[in-house]
Amino acid sequence: MSVYFPQKKLPYLLVLPQLVITAIFFLWPAGQAVLQAFYREDAFGLSQQFVGLENFVDLFQDPLYYKSMVVTMVFSFSVAFLGIAVALWLAVMADRVIRGRMVYQTLLVWPYAVAPALAGVLWWILFDPNIGPVALFLDRIGLHWNHFLNGDQAMILVVISATWKQISYNFLFFLAGLQAIPRSLIEAAAIDGASSFKRFWDIVFPLLSPTTFFLLVVNLVYAFFETFGVIDTTTQGGPDGSTNTLVYKVFKDGFIGLDSGGSAAQSIVLMAIVGLMTVIQFRFIERKVQY
Amino acid sequence: MTDLVLKNIGKTYPNGYQAIPSIDLSIEEGEFIVLVGPSGCGKSTLLRMVAGLETITQGDLLIKGNRVNDKEPADRDIAMVFQNYALYPHMTVRANMEYGLKNRGVSKDERHTKVMDVAQMLGLDELLDRRPGQLSGGQRQRVAMGRAMVRDPKVFLFDEPLSNLDAKLRVQMRVEIRQLQRKLATTTLYVTHDQVEAMTLADRLVVLNKGKAEQIGTPMELYDKPATTFVAEFIGSPSMNLFDAMLTERGIELSESLTLLMPHQYRGAIKWGIRPEHLLQSDEANGDFSLQVQAVESLGAETLIHGVLEDGTEQPKPIVVRLAGPHLPDIGSRMWLTAPLKHWHLFDATTQQRL
Ligand SMILES: Nc1ncnc2c1ncn2[C@@H]1O[C@H](COP(=O)(O)OP(=O)(O)OP(=O)(O)O)[C@@H](O)[C@H]1O
Ligand SMILES: [Mg+2]
Numbered sequence: 001m002s003v004y005f006p007q008k009k010l011p012y013l014l015v016l017p018q019l020v021i022t023a024i025f026f027l028w029p030a031g032q033a034v035l036q037a038f039y040r041e042d043a044f045g046l047s048q049q050f051v052g053l054e055n056f057v058d059l060f061q062d063p064l065y066y067k068s069m070v071v072t073m074v075f076s077f078s079v080a081f082l083g084i085a086v087a088l089w090l091a092v093m094a095d096r097v098i099r100g101r102m103v104y105q106t107l108l109v110w111p112y113a114v115a116p117a118l119a120g121v122l123w124w125i126l127f128d129p130n131i132g133p134v135a136l137f138l139d140r141i142g143l144h145w146n147h148f149l150n151g152d153q154a155m156i157l158v159v160i161s162a163t164w165k166q167i168s169y170n171f172l173f174f175l176a177g178l179q180a181i182p183r184s185l186i187e188a189a190a191i192d193g194a195s196s197f198k199r200f201w202d203i204v205f206p207l208l209s210p211t212t213f214f215l216l217v218v219n220l221v222y223a224f225f226e227t228f229g230v231i232d233t234t235t236q237g238g239p240d241g242s243t244n245t246l247v248y249k250v251f252k253d254g255f256i257g258l259d260s261g262g263s264a265a266q267s268i269v270l271m272a273i274v275g276l277m278t279v280i281q282f283r284f285i286e287r288k289v290q291y
Numbered sequence: 292m293t294d295l296v297l298k299n300i301g302k303t304y305p306n307g308y309q310a311i312p313s314i315d316l317s318i319e320e321g322e323f324i325v326l327v328g329p330s331g332c333g334k335s336t337l338l339r340m341v342a343g344l345e346t347i348t349q350g351d352l353l354i355k356g357n358r359v360n361d362k363e364p365a366d367r368d369i370a371m372v373f374q375n376y377a378l379y380p381h382m383t384v385r386a387n388m389e390y391g392l393k394n395r396g397v398s399k400d401e402r403h404t405k406v407m408d409v410a411q412m413l414g415l416d417e418l419l420d421r422r423p424g425q426l427s428g429g430q431r432q433r434v435a436m437g438r439a440m441v442r443d444p445k446v447f448l449f450d451e452p453l454s455n456l457d458a459k460l461r462v463q464m465r466v467e468i469r470q471l472q473r474k475l476a477t478t479t480l481y482v483t484h485d486q487v488e489a490m491t492l493a494d495r496l497v498v499l500n501k502g503k504a505e506q507i508g509t510p511m512e513l514y515d516k517p518a519t520t521f522v523a524e525f526i527g528s529p530s531m532n533l534f535d536a537m538l539t540e541r542g543i544e545l546s547e548s549l550t551l552l553m554p555h556q557y558r559g560a561i562k563w564g565i566r567p568e569h570l571l572q573s574d575e576a577n578g579d580f581s582l583q584v585q586a587v588e589s590l591g592a593e594t595l596i597h598g599v600l601e602d603g604t605e606q607p608k609p610i611v612v613r614l615a616g617p618h619l620p621d622i623g624s625r626m627w628l629t630a631p632l633k634h635w636h637l638f639d640a641t642t643q644q645r646l
Contacts, residue, residue: 182375184373184374184375184377185377185379187364187371187373187377188373188377188378188379189379189390190343190344190363190364190365191342191343191344191364191365191369191370191391192365192390192391192394192438192442193391193394193395194365194390194394202379202390203379206381207380207381
């Protein structure tokens, strides 16, 4: 459908605010990053030197960069998988609750209102090796917890912190998805002799697959790009880079390592990944998953 | 042998609503029973209790002599066709039909033969690899029936299976369902609110009203001898003309000036009924009463004449006459009618029961 305006200027005027915002907060910094990616700056920011593609060459020869990629993958898929699995389980349970349904559902949605950084702090306190109740409990059952020293434990901590909040979001989608499945389908399957376990895997889960796929993409994007706050308030990428995701590394190299060129080169790679994910998102989600 | 017995079956929903106070019904093997009644009278509730989808809160349900109240739907050996068909949208037609057999551990070869047999019977063999979304409404309806048939259950349950089809297809499927059921000789419980469907399909009809069985009998029994005014009005289309009257020694007094002669022992307030198709056109000399024509519906083979009874009172009493062939009386004109005695129906005005 196309709309024709009598005046030629009005449409441009109407999209102007959006364009201005995009220009100031995205295009300009992005342009700066692109420029910086081709320069090397000394640690005090006093001099700049054009180095061509050298920042990128350095980046792709840096084993730490590959390590960060692996960390990001492990982190993102863990967050997406855990978030989806727990939310699906909760939604299936909530769908069965009859009494006090509203209370249950509202409580499960609350965590989404908590800022990611706050969620990080919350879990950081719970798991603090010296005072955190969860850490103390784990110690008592013979599991020594110290995410400042143990990289795997640090990863578990950031995954839990990042997932926690996302569960609410996933839960809402799954609950809506479950409620959209006609009850008669489940009843037909019951008459067809399917146990409740089979009914879930043969009927419910396949019918939720469009929702699940949508959430997988959304959760991966979230874990990739929106978990800076969680990592910054808990592990700050440590210990020894074991939770240093690509996004956190951009910040760390740029502002702590003061390597603005390398950091800029990394953000360009990230922008490319964002672009790719957007394409995937449109390709598959717009077309809806067929079943 | 009785196949399905409902003994004093009742349903009270958890919110306290009593949908069905108590129903008794024995169904013979191979019988086609239709549950009919207006919306909300508890037809689906009753059917779903038989299916095991709704708990039975009172009474006993016996299938082939075994009490099945507490059995899971899967263990009752029934198959159900839902109003919205409830086909699994992500499975092919074949997978839909096979699913019940698969869950019961039927071997692959046997499943294949059974599905092919039923598919051929229903003309679905070309469609086996399609998904429900790629089928027309009528085809989906067939698949839903096929899914029920492959399992060869003891009892078929249908909940308004034709109500989503257009009128022509509905008639076609109605005939087909009846033929299939005869051929398979499977006991069938069929829910509908369409009295034509009910009349044409049923061996026996159960007319439900507010959860109570008003009458159980063959379609012709219900047509000829409706037990209550509710059944009288529900069965037959257009429905029976019913008038308030007094039964006295003189006969049936419809009003001060209109009395129909009839010897009867009963005295008191009654309802007098006659079906539109039983009224005959007459003339002033022979007619029992007259009506003033208000509207004429010409259907070609027959004509429906809507009018008001001329009984000497101001109160308009609507009456419908169904005449064979074309008729074109003027609106407002008078038409004389005779009402043959053998087609009269008398009901007690207070209990609404047939006299
Ligand atoms: N889960 C429920 N809880 C409480 N009342 C219910 C429930 N399900 C149905 N009812 C009530 O029970 C009555 C019978 O419902 P039912 O669905 O059996 O009607 P029906 O005869 O099938 O009507 P229709 O022709 O509209 O399908 C209705 O008054 C309905 O409101
Ligand atoms: Mg119903």
